[in-house]
Amino acid sequence: MHVEQKVNKAKKAEKKQRRCLAIIKADCNVSQSDSPTLYLAILNVGLSNGLNEEALLAAAAATGGQVSQVLMLPSKSYCFLACTTLNDSQLVYQGMHNRATIGQQGAVAYLSYVLQLPKDIEENGWQQSLPNGLVLLPNFVNETEEAALLQAVAVVGPGSASTADTNLKHRHVKHFGYEFLYGSNNVDPLQPLEQPIPTACDFLWQRLACCEAPALDTPDQLTVNEYEPGQGIPPHVDTHSAFVDPILSLSLQSDVVMDFRRGQEFVHVLLPRRSLLVMSGESRYDWTHGIKPKHIDVIPTPAGSLTTQSRTKRTSLTFRRLRRGPCDCQYPTLCDTRQTTAPRAVTDELATHASHLEQQNVHEVYDKIANHFSDTRHTPWPQVAEFLNSFEPHSVLLDVGCGNGKYLGCNPQLLAIGCDRSLGLLGVSNARARNVFRCDCLQLPVRSGSIDGCISIAVIHHLASGERRLTALRELSRVLRPGGRALVYVWAKDQRRNDNKSAYLRQNKAVNKQRTTEQAQRQKLAQQLERMELDQQQLQVPVPLPVHTNRTEFQQQDVYVPWKTKDEQRTTFLRYYHVFEDQELERLVSQVEDIVLRRSYYDQGNHCVIFEKMPQ
Structure with missing residues (x-):
C-alpha cells in the first residue's frame, strides 16, 4: 500500500x-x-x-x-x-x-x-547601461561627515517653524529652503521657509565641483526622506517646471536599489550608503525613478549572479535649485510645462481623423483579435449583472457593443439583443446562439422609443472625439422608451481610488508614470513601434499618440493601448482609447436631452452612469 x-x-x-x-x-x-x-x-x-x-x-x-x-x-x-x-x-x-x-x-x-x-x-535590469546623464559617485562622504549631515537635517531649534515636516504614507519627509507641495507636485517660490539648507551641507558643492559631474549652482531646496525598511517611493520625475538641472540625491545610513524606467526600458541602480547620485539631462527629464517598498533588495554579485541584502533605516538628501520660469528642456515626454499646450492640438487632430482612426485602430483590430479577446472576457461585472436583473421579466434589452455576448445570457428572463461593429466578435456571439446584428453605435438601426433597457460596456471610450461620444449617448437615449434606463461603462484615467488599485493595475506591481506631449508623442510612438515589431498595417497610425504601457496608470487621456496575440507571431496591435477624467462622463450625459442621471459611480477602474429616459 x-x-x-x-x-x-x-x-x-x-x-x-x-x-x-x-x-x-x-x-x-x-x-x-x-x-x-x-x-x-x-x-x-x-x-x-x-x-x-x-x-x-x-x-x-x-x-x-x-x-x-x-x-x-x-x-x-x-x-x-x-x-x-x-x-x-x-x-x-x-x-x-x-x-x-x-x-x-x-x-x-x-x-x-x-x-x-x-x-x-527577458531583459535584465542589472545588465543595462545607466540612462544618459546619470552619474553615481560612491563614497562621496565619509562616516564622520555622514553623522554631521544627519544631525544637521534632523535638529531644528526649539519652537522654530523653519522647516516643513510631513509624515507621508510611505516615509517621513522634511523640507529646507522651500516646501515641496505634494498636492501640486511643485513649490511656491514666493513662500520660502525660515530655515535654509543647513550650512553643514556647504562642503558638498566644493567637492562636487572637483568631480566629473554636471555643474549645479548652489541648491536652495532640500528634501529629506527617512525610509524605514519596507518603505519606498512611487515612480516619479522631479517636476520640470519646479527645478533646474541637475538633481542631487545623497544616500545615508543604508544601501538601496532604485529603479529607472522609460516606456518599456528599465534599469536597476544600486545606491550604496554615502554615495551621491547626480541626475541630469535625459535621466533627470525623461526617465522616472522610484524605490520599491521592500525589506530585502535583490542585488548583483561581482561574479554576475544575484544575492539578497537586507535594508536598514535610510535617509536620503535630495538637493535641487528652483526654476524661475517655464521649463524649456529638450525632453518634453514628462514635462508639465509642455503638457499645458498639447491637449488642444491633440483634440483637434483627433476630431479631424476620428473616423479613419476608429476604423483602423478599433474596428479592424477587434476583427483580428476577436477570438483571443473573447477568451479574456468571460465573467460578467457584478454591478452590470445587478442592473440587468433589475428589469421586469420579458423586458427588451439592447447591448450596444456586445462583444462576445457575455451579458446577453446574464438574465434569461429578458429579451436580450446585441449589436457590435466587429464581425469577428459577432461570430463568437453567433456561435453561442446569441441574438446579434451588426451596426455602428453612432447610428443604431433601431426604432425610437422601443427598448426597455440599454447597456454600453467599454465602448464609448473607443470614439475619438467629444462630439462622437455625445452622439453615441444620444443614440442610447433615442431608442429607450419613456422610463427606460441605460447603463454606460468607460475606462477611467484614474485607475485607483482610496489607495485601492483597479484589477487592471493589480496585474502589474510597478506603476510606470508616463506623460506625453504633441512633439514627444511622435518620437515616443516611433520608439515603441520599433521595439514591439508591430504588424505592418499598424505602422501608419492616423494620429501620433503615446503608446500606453499596459498595467500602468494612465498619464494621458488619448492613447494607443497595445494588444499582443498569443500565437507564434506574437503580433502587437494598437487600440485607440479615450480614458475619462472624473465627472467627464456625467458632463456628457448632462448634454443629452430628455434624460435624467439616476446614478454615477466608480467600479474597478471604470466611470459608470445610469440614466433614465424622461416622458415626452
Missing part, C-alpha cells in the same frame, strides 16, 4: 507539471526542454500565490547554484530563473525540484528546464 501511494503521488505530481507547462506555453510561448539549459521554470509558485523574489533566490542559493536573473510575472502562479552556468542550473534543479518548500503556503516546488525566457521580459 505504501508503494502504491508513492506511485499515485508521483502520477499526480506529473499530471500537475504537465498542466502547468501547458499554461506557461499558452501564456508566454515558453517550451519545456528535455535536456538541461540555463533556464528554469518554477511551475507551480509565483506572485499570485505568495512567492516573492527574495524567498525564491534564498531557496536557489541553498542548492549551491548561482542565479543570474529572477523573473516574477504579475498575477501568475509560476516564475523563472536564469542561471550563470549549466552546472549551476543543474544544481538548482536537483536541489529544488520536488524538494524545496517555498511561498507563503509552503508549496513543494516543481521545476522544469525550458528553452528560453519569456521574450517580453
Whole structure:
C-alpha cells in the first residue's frame, strides 16, 4: 500500500507539471526542454500565490547554484530563473525540484528546464547601461561627515517653524529652503521657509565641483526622506517646471536599489550608503525613478549572479535649485510645462481623423483579435449583472457593443439583443446562439422609443472625439422608451481610488508614470513601434499618440493601448482609447436631452452612469 501511494503521488505530481507547462506555453510561448539549459521554470509558485523574489533566490542559493536573473510575472502562479552556468542550473534543479518548500503556503516546488525566457521580459535590469546623464559617485562622504549631515537635517531649534515636516504614507519627509507641495507636485517660490539648507551641507558643492559631474549652482531646496525598511517611493520625475538641472540625491545610513524606467526600458541602480547620485539631462527629464517598498533588495554579485541584502533605516538628501520660469528642456515626454499646450492640438487632430482612426485602430483590430479577446472576457461585472436583473421579466434589452455576448445570457428572463461593429466578435456571439446584428453605435438601426433597457460596456471610450461620444449617448437615449434606463461603462484615467488599485493595475506591481506631449508623442510612438515589431498595417497610425504601457496608470487621456496575440507571431496591435477624467462622463450625459442621471459611480477602474429616459 505504501508503494502504491508513492506511485499515485508521483502520477499526480506529473499530471500537475504537465498542466502547468501547458499554461506557461499558452501564456508566454515558453517550451519545456528535455535536456538541461540555463533556464528554469518554477511551475507551480509565483506572485499570485505568495512567492516573492527574495524567498525564491534564498531557496536557489541553498542548492549551491548561482542565479543570474529572477523573473516574477504579475498575477501568475509560476516564475523563472536564469542561471550563470549549466552546472549551476543543474544544481538548482536537483536541489529544488520536488524538494524545496517555498511561498507563503509552503508549496513543494516543481521545476522544469525550458528553452528560453519569456521574450517580453527577458531583459535584465542589472545588465543595462545607466540612462544618459546619470552619474553615481560612491563614497562621496565619509562616516564622520555622514553623522554631521544627519544631525544637521534632523535638529531644528526649539519652537522654530523653519522647516516643513510631513509624515507621508510611505516615509517621513522634511523640507529646507522651500516646501515641496505634494498636492501640486511643485513649490511656491514666493513662500520660502525660515530655515535654509543647513550650512553643514556647504562642503558638498566644493567637492562636487572637483568631480566629473554636471555643474549645479548652489541648491536652495532640500528634501529629506527617512525610509524605514519596507518603505519606498512611487515612480516619479522631479517636476520640470519646479527645478533646474541637475538633481542631487545623497544616500545615508543604508544601501538601496532604485529603479529607472522609460516606456518599456528599465534599469536597476544600486545606491550604496554615502554615495551621491547626480541626475541630469535625459535621466533627470525623461526617465522616472522610484524605490520599491521592500525589506530585502535583490542585488548583483561581482561574479554576475544575484544575492539578497537586507535594508536598514535610510535617509536620503535630495538637493535641487528652483526654476524661475517655464521649463524649456529638450525632453518634453514628462514635462508639465509642455503638457499645458498639447491637449488642444491633440483634440483637434483627433476630431479631424476620428473616423479613419476608429476604423483602423478599433474596428479592424477587434476583427483580428476577436477570438483571443473573447477568451479574456468571460465573467460578467457584478454591478452590470445587478442592473440587468433589475428589469421586469420579458423586458427588451439592447447591448450596444456586445462583444462576445457575455451579458446577453446574464438574465434569461429578458429579451436580450446585441449589436457590435466587429464581425469577428459577432461570430463568437453567433456561435453561442446569441441574438446579434451588426451596426455602428453612432447610428443604431433601431426604432425610437422601443427598448426597455440599454447597456454600453467599454465602448464609448473607443470614439475619438467629444462630439462622437455625445452622439453615441444620444443614440442610447433615442431608442429607450419613456422610463427606460441605460447603463454606460468607460475606462477611467484614474485607475485607483482610496489607495485601492483597479484589477487592471493589480496585474502589474510597478506603476510606470508616463506623460506625453504633441512633439514627444511622435518620437515616443516611433520608439515603441520599433521595439514591439508591430504588424505592418499598424505602422501608419492616423494620429501620433503615446503608446500606453499596459498595467500602468494612465498619464494621458488619448492613447494607443497595445494588444499582443498569443500565437507564434506574437503580433502587437494598437487600440485607440479615450480614458475619462472624473465627472467627464456625467458632463456628457448632462448634454443629452430628455434624460435624467439616476446614478454615477466608480467600479474597478471604470466611470459608470445610469440614466433614465424622461416622458415626452
